[in-house]
Amino acid sequence: MRSELYIDGQWVKPAKGGTCEVINPATEEVIHRIAAATAEDVDLAVKAARRAFDRDGWPKLTGARRAGYLRAIADGIRARQAEIARLEVLDNGKPFPEADWDVADAAGCFDFYAGLAEQLDNNPEEAIALPDARFTSKAVREPIGVAGAIIPWNYPLLMAAWKVAPALAAGCTVVLKPAELTSLTALELAAVADEAGLPAGVLNIVTGAGSIAGQAIIDHRQVDKLAFTGSGPVGSKIMAAAARDIKRVSLELGGKSPFVVFEDADIDKAVEWIMFGIFWNQGQVCSATSRVLVHEAIYGRLLERLVEETNRIKIGNGLDEGTLLGPLVSKRQYDQVVAAIEGARKAGATVACGGTRPEGIDRGFYLRPTVLTDVPLDSDAWKEEIFGPVVCVRSFKTEEEAVNLANDSRFGLAAAVMSKDDARAERVAAAFRAGIVWINCSQPTFTEAPWGGYKESGIGRELGRWGLDNYLETKQITRFA
Numbered sequence: 430m431r432s433e434l435y436i437d438g439q440w441v442k443p444a445k446g447g448t449c450e451v452i453n454p455a456t457e458e459v460i461h462r463i464a465a466a467t468a469e470d471v472d473l474a475v476k477a478a479r480r481a482f483d484r485d486g487w488p489k490l491t492g493a494r495r496a497g498y499l500r501a502i503a504d505g506i507r508a509r510q511a512e513i514a515r516l517e518v519l520d521n522g523k524p525f526p527e528a529d530w531d532v533a534d535a536a537g538c539f540d541f542y543a544g545l546a547e548q549l550d551n552n553p554e555e556a557i558a559l560p561d562a563r564f565t566s567k568a569v570r571e572p573i574g575v576a577g578a579i580i581p582w583n584y585p586l587l588m589a590a591w592k593v594a595p596a597l598a599a600g601c602t603v604v605l606k607p608a609e610l611t612s613l614t615a616l617e618l619a620a621v622a623d624e625a626g627l628p629a630g631v632l633n634i635v636t637g638a639g640s641i642a643g644q645a646i647i648d649h650r651q652v653d654k655l656a657f658t659g660s661g662p663v664g665s666k667i668m669a670a671a672a673r674d675i676k677r678v679s680l681e682l683g684g685k686s687p688f689v690v691f692e693d694a695d696i697d698k699a700v701e702w703i704m705f706g707i708f709w710n711q712g713q714v715c716s717a718t719s720r721v722l723v724h725e726a727i728y729g730r731l732l733e734r735l736v737e738e739t740n741r742i743k744i745g746n747g748l749d750e751g752t753l754l755g756p757l758v759s760k761r762q763y764d765q766v767v768a769a770i771e772g773a774r775k776a777g778a779t780v781a782c783g784g785t786r787p788e789g790i791d792r793g794f795y796l797r798p799t800v801l802t803d804v805p806l807d808s809d810a811w812k813e814e815i816f817g818p819v820v821c822v823r824s825f826k827t828e829e830e831a832v833n834l835a836n837d838s839r840f841g842l843a844a845a846v847m848s849k850d851d852a853r854a855e856r857v858a859a860a861f862r863a864g865i866v867w868i869n870c871s872q873p874t875f876t877e878a879p880w881g882g883y884k885e886s887g888i889g890r891e892l893g894r895w896g897l898d899n900y901l902e903t904k905q906i907t908r909f910a
């Protein structure tokens with residue numbers, strides 16, 4: 430396990446020598462200590478990224494050369510997939526097969542953006558038709574500069590890949606701050622990039638507290654672009670800081686995503702997708718479909734099956750064979766989710782199952798997966814992101830009511846609908862005010878497709894070709910005669 434900062438191609442100790450504990454959420458043991466960066470370290474990292482961008486020529490390399498580095502990083506991740514996945518489990522608590530999948534997906538993300546970096550070479554400058562024949566004009570795409578990336582703890586390596594891969598493909602250089610709770614695999618990413626021969630300063634990783642290291646990144650005048658995934662309140666702070674010197678910003682924030690199930694849906698399949706949509710990664714997923722709306726004709730039967738299956742989920746250490754639900758990431762997160770369940774109860778909701786620690790497990794931040802019914806529409810449990818394995822289920826009578834309930838949220842990240850009637854499913858999909866819509870499923874995520882939210886769920890889109898746009902400026906060059 431690494432513990433130092435990765436700045437300018439070197440492993441360095443933080444200037445003030447501080448460290449943060451790494452706690453295994455499955456055992457509550459301190460398993461390691463990592464460096465706690467301060468503004469001084471962030472300044473060195475930003476200056477290194479600046480040099481790599483302004484002087485050392487990273488943005489001047491052809492897309493094909495940059496693609497070579499990205500592919501080498503993808504190969505490096507794959508070569509150590511099981512080891513990195515194990516670290517992710519120790520740090521975050523998720524079941525090993527999920528971590529293994531995340532690591533493979535992170536490698537795939539680097540490969541995907543390698544392809545787009547190559548395409549940047551092939552895209553001839555775009556000629557623009559002008560109404561005055563004395564002028565000719567073209568548009569060219571150029572990297573924005575130094576990107577500051579700040580990521581959360583729910584998908585530690587994958588979120589790093591979603592930021593770093595498109596930024597490097599575009600020709601930007603990066604200073605990345607992982608979440609204090611889960612920095613181990615981001616440090617491994619630095620090690621892999623180093624082994625891949627990535628030039629010094631192109632990727633810098635500073636670990637430490639958001640309020641110190643993160644704040645120093647968003648305040649730094651030499652950072653051109655901020656890319657953030659995490660909570661709404663921190664997203665607002667980032668926009669406010671960016672407003673001062675007009676940094677480019679992309680934000681991927683939370684959600685309270687609806688899942689509408691019509692009366693013609695197969696109940697077993699619906700239960701499977703509902704559970705996948707809320708219990709995967711212990712429900713610590715920004716796009717989790719945490720509000721389930723079920724047509725009244727099948728509500729009773731579906732709820733019964735959902736509770737039955739939810740009670741069967743195997744809870745345990747993510748490294749144990751067969752575990753489907755691990756611990757929450759931290760004591761703080763556990764307390765927050767338990768408080769949200771308690772708040773729901775007080776507001777009048779019924780806990781149909783879960784809501785307590787699993788019996789027989791006395792260490793680790795474990796919580797039984799929870800199904801809530803009778804949740805008042807004006808309660809926090811219905812309106813606010815809980816970010817844990819907690820789903821609110823409610824019935825509806827008409828399509829119009831379902832759509833209105835689904836859209837009645839300040840968030841708009843994702844939404845799902847299940848029906849055998851294609852026309853109805855398409856109609857509802859079109860009516861959802863959300864950036865990601867799933868029909869007859871929930872959560873499948875592809876590197877090729879745009880990812881991001883409407884309303885307070887964020888600004889901009891990650892992944893696919895849209896993800897590359899986050900790191901590019903457009904320049905017009907117009908010539909007279």
Ligand code: TAP
Pocket residue numbers: 579580581582583606607608609610637638639640641642643644645647658659660661663664666681682683684714715765814815816
């Ligand atoms: P946040 O506080 O938003 O943390 C996300 C990242 O921002 C972390 O790297 C964090 O650093 C950093 N950060 C915190 N304060 C900062 C500041 N002033 N300037 C710059 N960076 C800063 O999320 P959290 O505390 O981990 O979780 C709180 C709630 O946010 C959760 O309960 C959940 O509802 C939501 N959340 C949403 C998402 C997604 S994907 N939408 C992901 C995680 C959490 P440190 O963690 O190192 O302090």
